[in-house]
Amino acid sequence: MAEETRYLSLNLYVRNSGYHEASWRISSADPAAALDPRYYVDLARVAERGVLDSVFLPDSPGMVRFRSAHLPSTGLDPVQLLSAVAQSTTHIGLVATVSTTYTQPWETARRLATLDFLSQGRAGWNIVTTAEPEVARNFGNLPHPPHAQRYERAQEYVDVVLKLFDGWSDTAAVMSRADGVWADTTQITSPHHHGRHFDVEGPLPLPRSPQGRPYLTQAGASPAGMELAARYADAVFTPQRDVPSAVAFRGRLREMTAQFGRSADHFKVLPGLPFLLGSTDAEAKALHTELEDASSDEFRWRNTAHLAGLDHTTVDPDAPLPDHILDAQPLTSFGGSIYQLAKQAPAPFREVARRVSALPGALDFIGTPEGLADLITDWWRAGASDGFTLMPNLLPDQVDLFVGHVVPILQRRGIARREYRGSTLRDHAGLPWSTHPHNQKPTMQQPRLAPGRGSAGVER
């Protein structure tokens, strides 16, 4: 079979009025729009016009009080919100963040399989372990588990979810009116899972979803995060600042993926790419200055401490971070990038925080559509990424600009698709339909409940 042309995977990160903390103060959208599903539908339709792979909603199951004073607190449940978006879109993939630390796998598997049915095969799950300790208090009296324990639980959690996704074989729902048989239950496998963190006995009460397995993404750059991604994920979101380190990161992850017996060619590295576009560099810089001027200095240093995993009430903003903090193991990979900035040019923490770009340790592009298209092309050609997680600093206008001015350049260069080549998110990403363990043999008949399945390199 002729090899499919590879295209960039472009995934649009949508957080209220944009990724920049002050975006809501100058956005053309009303600050309340981010609580209205129509706002997300409009953004998803623009992304669909640009033939992007997916929209992605971040999430944390809690509120950090000091953040909510300045940052829009618009934490609508991503799975429910994307279920609404699914009804008014036809192609765009819908990736919802769900925490493995503060939910249960059976319930998550059912919610994601439901989203996959509601969207006819466009569901994705961004697997996160939740870094914020405050969240623990919403879920009982246990303390927030440390990093290693969160990832250990995540591994078992994803394993259970996959067993549940794979519980019904592709032909289990026979729906034979003539024989009066709805399902052949010999083809439904219970997980019988009894592990360290979970006891999950029974299967899902619904047949295998249109993609077989919804698309799985993971956002984590620590060794444990990378291992989780390499074992299970179809794509990883990651902060990467330059081509050489991104090439090394991607190479390492591809090797790890192969070690877990998976094809590295079916695994995407999608660095987070915050950006701000203008018709000239000067115009983009002026917009950035406008955003920075609308930011709160007090919020910035507190939020930077928070991203580094520090309790901001213990940090003196007018002094450099003390050595015992800088020399200790960072509590998050964002912390690693922030400590590095503090060590490079020692200064009061307040000033260090001003240097922190939108996503610590990541690119932060400010310039013209041509400049952004060049950056994307250079990274792609150098093997530094398989696409990007686009993080517009200002919504909705910056997505219009990206789709109207950057996408056409990438299409002319032959690295962005001009049209969708299938209908599922796995199709857009050029990934095989996820093979069911019961269906390894090519003798099985085509599954009945699989709209759009199989148009991109089906593994059968």
Ligand SMILES: Cc1cc2nc3c(=O)[nH]c(=O)nc-3n(C[C@H](O)[C@H](O)[C@H](O)COP(=O)(O)O)c2cc1C
């Ligand atoms: C593009 C991107 C998006 C992320 N989105 C979320 C999110 O929605 N919810 C969340 O709890 N963490 C999110 N994270 C943070 C990661 O889950 C993770 O905590 C962080 O990258 C630190 O990595 P580590 O846990 O491997 O140390 C995101 C990270 C990146 C790079």
